[in-house]
Amino acid sequence: MQVKANDYPKESARVLREEPGVRESVTAATLNFDGKRRQMYAEVDSEEWRDFAEGVKNHVLSNLGTYLTQAEAALQRNGVQVHWAEDAEAAQRIVADIAKANQVQRVVKAKTMVSEELGINPMLEGLGMEVLETDLGEYIIQLLDQPPSHIIGPAIHLSLEQIRKLFHERFDTPPEAAPELLAATARKLLREGFLKADMGISGGNFLVAETGTLALIENEGNIRLSTSAPRIHVALVGLEKLLPRFSDLSVFLSLTARAATGQRLGTFVSLIQGPRRAGESDGPEEVHVVLVDNGRSSVLADREAWETLRCVRCGACLNACPVYRQTGGHAYGYVYSGPIGAILAPGLVGLENTKPLPYASSLCGACFQACPVRIPIPKLLLTWRNRAVEQGLQPQLEAAAIKGYAAAMTRPWAYNLGSRALRMLPKEALDNTVLPVVKAWTEGRAGIKPSPKSFRELWDEGI
Numbered sequence: 001m002q003v004k005a006n007d008y009p010k011e012s013a014r015v016l017r018e019e020p021g022v023r024e025s026v027t028a029a030t031l032n033f034d035g036k037r038r039q040m041y042a043e044v045d046s047e048e049w050r051d052f053a054e055g056v057k058n059h060v061l062s063n064l065g066t067y068l069t070q071a072e073a074a075l076q077r078n079g080v081q082v083h084w085a086e087d088a089e090a091a092q093r094i095v096a097d098i099a100k101a102n103q104v105q106r107v108v109k110a111k112t113m114v115s116e117e118l119g120i121n122p123m124l125e126g127l128g129m130e131v132l133e134t135d136l137g138e139y140i141i142q143l144l145d146q147p148p149s150h151i152i153g154p155a156i157h158l159s160l161e162q163i164r165k166l167f168h169e170r171f172d173t174p175p176e177a178a179p180e181l182l183a184a185t186a187r188k189l190l191r192e193g194f195l196k197a198d199m200g201i202s203g204g205n206f207l208v209a210e211t212g213t214l215a216l217i218e219n220e221g222n223i224r225l226s227t228s229a230p231r232i233h234v235a236l237v238g239l240e241k242l243l244p245r246f247s248d249l250s251v252f253l254s255l256t257a258r259a260a261t262g263q264r265l266g267t268f269v270s271l272i273q274g275p276r277r278a279g280e281s282d283g284p285e286e287v288h289v290v291l292v293d294n295g296r297s298s299v300l301a302d303r304e305a306w307e308t309l310r311c312v313r314c315g316a317c318l319n320a321c322p323v324y325r326q327t328g329g330h331a332y333g334y335v336y337s338g339p340i341g342a343i344l345a346p347g348l349v350g351l352e353n354t355k356p357l358p359y360a361s362s363l364c365g366a367c368f369q370a371c372p373v374r375i376p377i378p379k380l381l382l383t384w385r386n387r388a389v390e391q392g393l394q395p396q397l398e399a400a401a402i403k404g405y406a407a408a409m410t411r412p413w414a415y416n417l418g419s420r421a422l423r424m425l426p427k428e429a430l431d432n433t434v435l436p437v438v439k440a441w442t443e444g445r446a447g448i449k450p451s452p453k454s455f456r457e458l459w460d461e462g463i
């Protein structure tokens with residue numbers, strides 16, 4: 001996929017300026033998710049659960065080769081065809097070959113972020129196949145030709161009014177249609193898609209090495225249909241999605257649902273053990289699992305950034321992030337947005353292509369508090385910032401300005417002189433759109449208004 005993360009400062013300012021509804025929709029939805037997540041964490045000994053999850057993931061990542069080999073053998077025992085994709089190009093080739101070998105014309109997709117990462121939809125459409133997203137949010141953004149704005153809520157940036165308008169224009173539903181009618185309209189169209197599809201594509205929340213079980217969590221039932229109705233099921237699974245034992249699922253399934261949507265468990269949990277067996281009346285004839293690297297090995301080999309691979313893609317860090325809430329995900333210019341995107345994107349596609357993202361944070365630490373696998377996101381944001389400076393990716397002017405600021409703040413006479421000079425500047429000079437250096441930070445925010453008197457002066461006056 002195209003990476004436009006270096007446009008983040010410009011794009012985030014544009015969203016704030018031109019699409020104020022995005023902030024409203026994203027803030028409302030993420031506050032709701034985050035509130036429910038807190039309730040669900042409080043209901044159990046979440047610290048103990050998080051300790052467990054962190055420990056299991058660290059163990060898998062430290063022994064990834066062993067568990068990948070075990071998973072491959074278990075999948076093959078179950079009758080699953082296993083493929084290895086080093087990069088996006090290889091993954092596209094594998095999926096295309098499977099589709100061509102089976103004369104696939106129609107594909108249904110369950111929501112999968114890794115397929116967005118790999119550019120699977122445009123590739124299949126380029127081959128003349130019809131691709132239908134079946135998650136309601138994904139379906140809506142597919143109609144709008146937009147990428148997902150959130151890991152688990154792809155259409156989180158849209159208001160009900162915008163969706164009503166879209167459905168009215170596309171399907172002639174009443175302009176004031178109730179959400180239930182919109183969902184029923186989509187359900188009818190999608191159901192026809194499931195019945196006609198030759199191939200279903202999914203991701204995988206977890207892959208159990210011990211048993212070769214592919215676990216998928218959802219709330220709409222579309223994943224179950226996408227993986228069982230068509231003749232062929234292809235699952236795209238990142239290397240980091242492994243769990244050692246079947247029993248690990250008991251914590252991971254519930255912890256992920258609690259973190260993601262504030263549920264005790266997803267409404268549907270599918271545990272896939274291979275294709276339809278003799279005597280069974282439903283299920284796909286072929287199941288393929290594509291194990292995807294696409295930069296993950298180099299993140300694993302990174303002594304500082306490897307912990308990023310503990311991520312279960314629950315989206316809790318996005319919901320907790322006051323910066324993400326302002327713009328939603330599109331401004332980040334990469335498939336993974338918010339705090340996880342800011343630390344994963346540099347590792348997967350290079351810091352030179354994503355350098356503003358580690359700066360898209362106030363370092364408040366809310367993401368770390370929310371993360372079910374305790375990824376030290378604030379620490380990793382600083383790691384990538386340090387690297388940006390070391391590699392000369394940050395403007396020298398900005399570094400000089402910070403040095404000057406630090407010098408002024410640590411010398412009272414310089415601080416007093418600076419603040420007096422600031423107050424003497426004409427109002428126009430403090431407009432955020434004209435200030436040099438500061439402009440990059442302040443565009444999209446209210447102008448600077450220095451107090452007529454300093455704190456010290458007010459203090460001396462006894463106010």
Ligand code: SF4
Nearest residue numbers: 311312314315317371
């Ligand atoms: S970093 Fe943590 S909170 Fe964010 S998506 Fe990954 S697992 Fe969830």
